[in-house]
Amino acid sequence: GRVKAKFVVVAGNAYLGNLIPELSAKSMPCGTQVITTEPLSDEVAKSLLPQDYCVEDCNYLLDYYRLSGDNRLIFGGGVVYGARDPANIEAIIRPKLIKTFPQLKDVKIDYAWTGNFLLTLSRLPQVGRLGDNIYYSQGCSGHGVTYTHLAGKILAESLRGQAERFDAFASLPHYPFPGGELMRVPFTALGAWYYSLRDKLGF
Ligand SMILES: Cc1cc2nc3c(=O)[nH]c(=O)nc-3n(C[C@H](O)[C@H](O)[C@H](O)COP(=O)(O)OP(=O)(O)OC[C@H]3O[C@@H](n4cnc5c(N)ncnc54)[C@H](O)[C@@H]3O)c2cc1C
Structure with a gap:
């Protein structure tokens, strides 16, 4: 039209x-990936982020994370230059999550997605x-x-x-x-x- x-x-x-x-x-279009855990117990959630802050770390290729209202950890990170969608998001982001929060090594991931930003x-x-x-x-x-x-x-x-x-x-x-x-x-x-x-x- x-x-x-x-x-x-x-x-x-x-x-x-x-x-x-x-x-x-x-x-340059870039992709960044996010995963979301299953709901965590109050005790575990508090141990991760006692003040319930949103965090962006200070690395060059940074990770960012926060708790959701239903106590899931929403954790994002990584940059895919050129914004190609990775086939297995969990395989890329989970190791970063475990490095920051080793106590979540057995946690189940319920959701994973990619979003694009422009560099x-x-x-x-x-x-x-x-x-x-x-x-x-x-x-x-x-x-x-x-x-x-x-x-x-x-x-x-x-x-x-x-x-x-x-x-x-x-x-x-x-x-x-x-x-x-x-x-x-x-x-x-x-x-x-x-x-x-x-x-x-x-x-
Ligand atoms: C996973 C992720 C986490 C992020 N975290 C943060 C954060 O913590 N803090 C922060 O400040 N920023 C963050 N960003 C970046 C932030 O989202 C972007 O900087 C911001 O959304 C850019 O806004 P925008 O309006 O320029 O573009 P966008 O929000 O990307 O909007 C562009 C819009 O244009 C539409 N569009 C595209 N082409 C066409 C077309 N041909 N015709 C019609 N419509 C079209 C798209 O559908 C889209 O709705 C994050 C981005 C991602 C992907």
């Missing part, structure tokens, strides 16, 4: 594919314009839950003619990933491998 609009906001992020080559050239070389989000009336916002590099609220506001301000804050974000440089379409995934994976080695060696 056809839609007439004064403005278009492109915000398809990691799911946009190659729809707009100019945008895909400067970003930029600088890890800063990208907003800007393509021509006069096509706007884009993408590439929060895994940290968009809070930032996208602001992005929505500054996009709306700009569409209404008040572009000062939008232009401040749009002036950030957007770099292409080295290696072009063919080599950017292996190059980035190689770089990430180096930094995850540093994590393992404790640098």
